[in-house]
Amino acid sequence: MKTDQTKESRATAETAVYGSEEMLTPAPTEFIPQHKTTPEIAYRMVKDETYSQTQPHLNLATFVTTYMDDYATKLMNDAININFIDETEYPRVAVMCGRCINILANLWHTPEKNAWKAGAVGIGSSEACMLGGVAAWLRWRAKRRKEGKPYDKPNLVMSAAYQIVWEKFCQLWQIELRTVPISLEHPTLDAEAALKLCDENTICIVPIAGVTWTGLNDDVEALDRALDRYNKNTGHDIPIHVDAASGGFILPFTSPDEKWDFRLKWVCSISTSGHKFGLVYPGLGWVVWRDKSYLPEEMSFSVNYLGANITQVGLNFSRPAAQILGQYYNFIRLGFDGYREIQQNSMSITQYCHDEIGKMHCFRNYSPKVVNPLFIWYMNPEYEKRAKWTLFDLQASLQQSGWMVPAYTLPKSMDEVIVMRVVARQGMSRDMADMLLGDIRNAVAEFEKLEYPTPSRIAYEKKIHQKGRVFTH
């Protein structure tokens, strides 16, 4: 086996890819190779390294789009060399981006009267959440400053089932993150408990539409009502930012009458992932403010770039334009009806899997309701007492058939509960659901033949024992 990376490759256009020296040489891990090689060989080396990974279609762990139609794919590939920030060169991309923001703002019932709604595009919800959070922090700071009050101890209140981006946001901007634990009695954000954590330094409360951990929705309407009372009594004016990474593209289509958006008084900004149920390939996120007055001026940067003055709101500068075209294409191609049909199909498949899992003696669903195209379940506590396996074993077993179905423990206060989650995105059919359920049943039948507990079960028993708990929950 040759390991000498300095040896000049003799590969020519005629070299058979797998007859080349490169195929006998370890891949570069630290230094750029000295010599060049043919594009075919370079392509194969990179391509082959990605082969062993999960099939995107069978990846039921991710929320992110793994299917777009051929025209969308063509459109996005055609735009692969377009930088969104070059507004002067590609002004129509910026216009289409603005139209997408308008469409989302109206889908979420904005009261904004301006023709162009206040919003921004991001790489994902992470950037969109950060922008919503920064705006809330700057507004709070400006108000405190004007009142001559200290503004050095901001805090943010949300459920402990937050997505990790909020921890990042709070850490990067030095904001205290105050969390409300979830429990079986309060599986979503408890509004009264959230308000108990609020004070004059609270920059905003962040309910989640489509909680990543559980698939449930925080009750934004109840929170808004309670907050209205609270703000009246205390004289504060704490606003709401809705993290609707999933829900932003689900609720308008499946539950148009449910109020979670700008129809509520205190909702001042909403973020969503265009690359989740917006049905666009990664990375795309959106944030919309209630109206221009909620977007602090300090967040708009006027930059002179490539010959023109442009105004930009965002953490990134250069970014691909393709996803924006993909989003605008989807709006035109699918329309409201198309989105509704796809989301409803995903919901029906989820409901079907949820009900079938619920019928199995060894499992119990976390919630009787399915409100987003994802759900979680855990082991039936009675069954768990004598089980020799855990859901981590089931995850590993399903992986052998190509499925990625993640098992994990819930946040803080419930971290002894192992759950398993399925996200049924566009691309998951009833036939695939039946295959998955069949594989789960077969795996369970095998586990029930076990004579000795699995290593994961032994570790789990130890953890429960250390916590001084028996199998409750």
Ligand SMILES: *Cc1c(COP(=O)(O)O)cnc(C)c1O
């Ligand atoms: C996925 C998710 C995020 C982060 O979104 P990205 O689009 O992956 O950056 C934030 N919040 C919630 C609730 C999410 O589900």
